[in-house]
Amino acid sequence: MAADKQTKLLAKQLFKLSVVDGEVSADRVAGVLGWIEKHAPRHPLALLQLYHRHVANEVAKSRAVVEHAGSVGVATLAAIEAAMTKKYSRKVTAVAKPNAALLAGLRVRVGSDLYESSVAGQLAALSASV
Known part of the structure; x- marks a missing residue:
């Protein structure tokens, strides 16, 4: 209904x-x-x-889901938390989530925003441009 x-x-x-x-x-x-x-x-x-x-x-909106292929350190998560907290002007907590499909790099999702710095994303962008 x-x-x-x-x-x-x-x-x-x-x-x-x-x-x-x-x-x-x-x-x-x-x-x-x-x-x-x-x-x-x-x-x-x-x-x-x-x-x-x-x-x-x-x-x-207050949670940054950090997808990664390899290991991600506590310092990296803290840096992402600090950067996202500054960007959104609100407390953002980073949470690590393994994703073998990324090959290498990171993908960060905060609410509906997506920030990607992964090999898989770069390959997808390259194949779309060709």
Whole structure:
């Protein structure tokens, strides 16, 4: 069932209540979920899905997923955290994720932004240009 306009607006308002100082607060999220459970608003499943999407998008903006083929050091992750925190003007946490398909190099995803410096990416760009 598609969410109606009121459900979308309520999900957005509940999401705004869940953010403190630019970060999603676990306590506030628990409070919002408790309120939803207690008050049983109209279209609760659609409301929860929309609310979840807002929260997940916000959390993804504060997380840098660093895909790598070989090993990545703690110093490298710290440097990526510092660079992304400076770029986005918010606390960004780097998380390492192995990806053998990269061959060599790194791919960093923050929210919907992608930064790539890998052999696989360079080969793909080269094959697209030929």
